[in-house]
Amino acid sequence: MSARKLPQQVIPLVIIFAAALAALIIARKILVPKTFGDLGHYRAAAVDEIAAQPIAFAGSKACLDCHEDIDQVKSQSKHRGLSCEVCHGDAAKHVEAPDEVKPIKPIGRGYCPLCHGYNPARPTGFPQINPDLHNPGRACMSCHNAHNPMLPHAPEECAACHRQIASQKTVSHHATLTCVTCHTVPDGHLTTPNIVLAEKPKTKELCGKCHAQGADSPAEIPRIDLATHGGRYVCWDCHYPHFPEAAR
Ligand code: HEC
Ligand code: HEC
Ligand code: HEC
Ligand code: HEC
Ligand code: HEC
Ligand code: HEC
Ligand code: HEC
Ligand code: HEC
Incomplete structure (x- = not known):
């Protein structure tokens, strides 16, 4: 195939390609800093420059x-x-x-x-x-x-460490319930909470004390049938105990 038979758009393409290649080579010479790549994919001189900066922290x-x-x-x-x-x-x-x-x-x-x-x-x-x-x-x-x-003395309120839960409860239907209504808290939890844990409720009977049909609790508390309501799930699978809402 002779050069004459090349499609005419090839020549401009070759020129553009050559120009781009030349620009790249020049750009590399101008833009890539000296000592780049001497020791690896970084500017070797940077090591000495950083080491020469005054030390601010003593350790x-x-x-x-x-x-x-x-x-x-x-x-x-x-x-x-x-x-x-x-x-x-x-x-x-x-x-x-x-x-x-x-x-x-x-x-x-x-x-x-x-x-x-x-x-x-x-x-x-x-x-x-x-x-x-x-x-x-x-x-x-x-x-x-x-x-x-x-601490000058052990915190008196759970809120000192459980601020978020306490604030949520304050604006919920459970606002009047104290934390220890549902949690048993050994004294040690207030000073060494990571070692002495507070207990979390384990069964739905706890909620039933107030919410079961016929429970001995104030009449305005809404009732559910403890045997059937919620099926086989525990209550807190559906109601967040610190902000319980009757989910729709
Ligand atoms: C060579 C001894 C020396 C070393 C090492 C040293 N200090 Fe001091 N530091 C002093 C002396 C002396 C004073 C002044 C004591 C005074 O005024 O009663 C002082 C005072 C201070 C003060 C009080 C400043 C004030 O306005 O009252 C602080 C804070 C302090 N040092 C922190 C540090 C820290 C942090 C380090 C480690 C990075 C450190 N020091 C290392 C000797 C030292
Ligand atoms: C949680 C922040 C904090 C850390 C960590 C800390 N300091 Fe302090 N330091 C302070 C504060 C705040 C004061 C001022 C106390 C005052 O005026 O009552 C102070 C005061 C000082 C003083 C002045 C003397 C005194 O007892 O008031 C020295 C000296 C000092 N610190 C050294 C150190 C050293 C050495 C360390 C590390 C072993 C250190 N500090 C760690 C916050 C800190
Ligand atoms: C850089 C973060 C940091 C700074 C700044 C700081 N603390 Fe602390 N503080 C901590 C950590 C971490 C703990 C340990 C938390 C834990 O045990 O779970 C702690 C614990 C505490 C405790 C609880 C002690 C206890 O017995 O339970 C108090 C109170 C406290 N800091 C007060 C201060 C005061 C006052 C200052 C200012 C001088 C201060 N902190 C600055 C990180 C910090
Ligand atoms: C008048 C004394 C006083 C002052 C001032 C004070 N605290 Fe306290 N702080 C206490 C007491 C007492 C507790 C124990 C909890 C309670 O009873 O509220 C406490 C508890 C804490 C706790 C919670 C510790 C925990 O385990 O939950 C932190 C954090 C704390 N203080 C940091 C601070 C910081 C930061 C400041 C300054 C902005 C400050 N305190 C000012 C007395 C004080
Ligand atoms: C001094 C801080 C502090 C105080 C005060 C405190 N707690 Fe805690 N509490 C913690 C910490 C920290 C954890 C996380 C412990 C862990 O998971 O290792 C925790 C965990 C818990 C848990 C979860 C236990 C679990 O098995 O996951 C409950 C429930 C709890 N606290 C209830 C309370 C109640 C109720 C009070 C008030 C009577 C209270 N706490 C007071 C710090 C505190
Ligand atoms: C109506 C009963 C009830 C009250 C009141 C209550 N809790 Fe709980 N709390 C629960 C139940 C149930 C769980 C277990 C939730 C779970 O496992 O998903 C729990 C879990 C927790 C946990 C573990 C972390 C989490 O968010 O699940 C902490 C911490 C906790 N409660 C602290 C508190 C504090 C602090 C208060 C008081 C401000 C409080 N609780 C009041 C029933 C209650
Ligand atoms: C000590 C009694 C008591 C216990 C225990 C108790 N509750 Fe409640 N509950 C209440 C009261 C009081 C209300 C608010 C009634 C009202 O709004 O007048 C309430 C309201 C509710 C509501 C209704 C919210 C709404 O949108 O109407 C739900 C859901 C609920 N509780 C779930 C639970 C769950 C789940 C538990 C167990 C983790 C539990 N409760 C344990 C006293 C209790
Ligand atoms: C599978 C999810 C689920 C479980 C588990 C569940 N509930 Fe409910 N609960 C709901 C839904 C949805 C509603 C709102 C619709 C309704 O009234 O049946 C509701 C409503 C309620 C109400 C408000 C009733 C009223 O008349 O306003 C109370 C109180 C309640 N639940 C307590 C509990 C208690 C206590 C338990 C644990 C024995 C529990 N729930 C377990 C989903 C659940």
Whole structure:
């Protein structure tokens, strides 16, 4: 096949293709930084550049030389998992010149709620408070020690740790029921909740105490036939006990 018989649109295509190829080669030369690919799929010079940056954080071990007393307190407390510089900010300069540079001390009421402000996305039981309602107007540290935030006394209300459930119940048909109507709670649960568990109801007879036909409970409580209503399922497969609604 001679060149003459090539379809005429091939020539412009070849030109475009060649131009694109040339542009790509030039772009690679201009745009791809030097030392890229020398050691792998990254810019080799970046390693030295990052290493040359000033060090801002000293790491918790660096604090031990001079503040071992505080580390002792913290390591026995619920805050043992937190690094010093989480709260005190970058402190490498302070380690070098302790008398000249002082790290920050987060004493305002805004700081601790970053972790402890009520947020339904946090795991159940994580200590949470509503900063607007929890002892407003006073510094957190007037009651809690930041290095050992153990509670001044055991919480009196389940809501201290189960805020979301408590708030839901408040606006539900079960608002007047206390938590211990349905849950047996050993004292230890209030101080070591992960070790001493509260009990959850196991059978529908609990609900029947108030809702069964003929149950000895106030007349305005709606009744169901405990033997048939809901079939073989337990009540809380269909009604959330902390916000029960007669599902439609
Ligand atoms: C070489 C010793 C030394 C090291 C290491 C050191 N500090 Fe200090 N730190 C001091 C001295 C000295 C003071 C001043 C004590 C005083 O004023 O009573 C101080 C004070 C502080 C204060 C109080 C500042 C203030 O305004 O009252 C904080 C917070 C602090 N250090 C945190 C840290 C943290 C966090 C680390 C680890 C990253 C650390 N320090 C490492 C010696 C050290
Ligand atoms: C949960 C946040 C938090 C963590 C973690 C934390 N601190 Fe503090 N620290 C504070 C607060 C808040 C203050 C101010 C307390 C006050 O003024 O009552 C403080 C005060 C200090 C002081 C001043 C002296 C004093 O006792 O008031 C030093 C020194 C200090 N912290 C060092 C450390 C060291 C070292 C660590 C790590 C072992 C650490 N902190 C971990 C929040 C924290
Ligand atoms: C970086 C996140 C973080 C910050 C900031 C923080 N905490 Fe905590 N706090 C925790 C963790 C994690 C626990 C342990 C939770 C657990 O045991 O389930 C805890 C536990 C607590 C407890 C419960 C102690 C107990 O005995 O049950 C209190 C009270 C507390 N913190 C107060 C504070 C105060 C006051 C501050 C501000 C100085 C603060 N926290 C800052 C993460 C944080
Ligand atoms: C100091 C915080 C705290 C207090 C106060 C508290 N709880 Fe809990 N509770 C927890 C934590 C944390 C868990 C999660 C334990 C786990 O799953 O390991 C939990 C779990 C539970 C469970 C589920 C147990 C299970 O088997 O899943 C029930 C029910 C419960 N709490 C009821 C209550 C009631 C009722 C009160 C008030 C009388 C109360 N709690 C007070 C922290 C607390
Ligand atoms: C007037 C003293 C006081 C002040 C101020 C105070 N608290 Fe408390 N806090 C308590 C007491 C007492 C409890 C025990 C639960 C209860 O009775 O409410 C508690 C409970 C908590 C809990 C719940 C612990 C758990 O296991 O559920 C957290 C978290 C907490 N406080 C953080 C804070 C933070 C953050 C601030 C500052 C914004 C603060 N507190 C200010 C006295 C105080
Ligand atoms: C009407 C009875 C009833 C009342 C009142 C009640 N609960 Fe429950 N609760 C239950 C039942 C039933 C379950 C089991 C639900 C399941 O397994 O799906 C449960 C489960 C829980 C759980 C496990 C987590 C979850 O959401 O399933 C916690 C925590 C809990 N209750 C805390 C509380 C607290 C705190 C209160 C008071 C504010 C309270 N309950 C009031 C019946 C009740
Ligand atoms: C101590 C008594 C008591 C117990 C135990 C009890 N309830 Fe109730 N229940 C009530 C009261 C009071 C009402 C509200 C009646 C009213 O609205 O006047 C109610 C209302 C309800 C409603 C009706 C909501 C509506 O939309 O009308 C449902 C559904 C319900 N409860 C389910 C349950 C389930 C499921 C259990 C077991 C986990 C349970 N209850 C345990 C007292 C109880
Ligand atoms: C399979 C799902 C299911 C189960 C399991 C179930 N329910 Fe219901 N329940 C419903 C539905 C749907 C309604 C609303 C329609 C109706 O009245 O039958 C309702 C209504 C109710 C009412 C309101 C009746 C009224 O007259 O307003 C109460 C109280 C109630 N249920 C309690 C219970 C109790 C207690 C149990 C456990 C013995 C239970 N339910 C188990 C689905 C269920």
